[in-house]
Amino acid sequence: MFKMREVQKPRLALNCVGGRSSQMILRQLNHGGVMVTYGGMSREPVPVHTSLLIFNNVTLRGYWMTAWTHKHAGSPQHQQMTDHISQLLIEGKxxxxxxxxxxxxxxxxxxxxxxxxxxxxxxxxxxxxxxxx
Known part of the structure; x- marks a missing residue:
């Protein structure tokens, strides 16, 4: 008989949509998890229940890739990121x-x-x- 392995809740969530879907993502995070919002395709705010902030101790972060790219253009960090992403594409990952x-x-x-x-x-x-x- 097949036995299911219990999978822990994630500690990191990446949100590019916002709106109601971000609320669903937040509910799945492990205690102390972090949700990074880097886009807003729904054009709606990110609603957060107070109980998630208090009892689940989640952290919300924003990230603006364009600003990072401008700041790090031509740097070793930018080249390393580009090389890593290219390798993931080549490997089909x-x-x-x-x-x-x-x-x-x-x-x-x-x-x-x-x-x-x-x-x-x-x-x-x-x-x-x-x-x-």
Missing amino acids: LKSPVHKLVPVTAYKEAIESVLNTRGFVGFKHLFDFQNKG
Whole structure:
């Protein structure tokens, strides 16, 4: 018979959406866990129940990658990060998200799709500057 192994709750959560989903993420964190918010795709605030802050002792952090990149451009840390991410891609341990290549001439379609009232569309739009449409 297959025996399930108990898995500990995570101590770190990465949040790029915000809104209600961030609340669900926070509930899954281990006592003393940290949630780092680095994006706000839902365009909604990150709601936090007081009980999570007090009784679960969670910590919330913000992270702005663009500022880090500007500060560390050309530094050994930046090169090390780039090399590490490249190696993960080569090994297949890191994969690009589901995406749709959009000719740059069709930018209006991509923007309208992203700004729709339905919200998440299931893939990212990537502009293809090589394909003029």
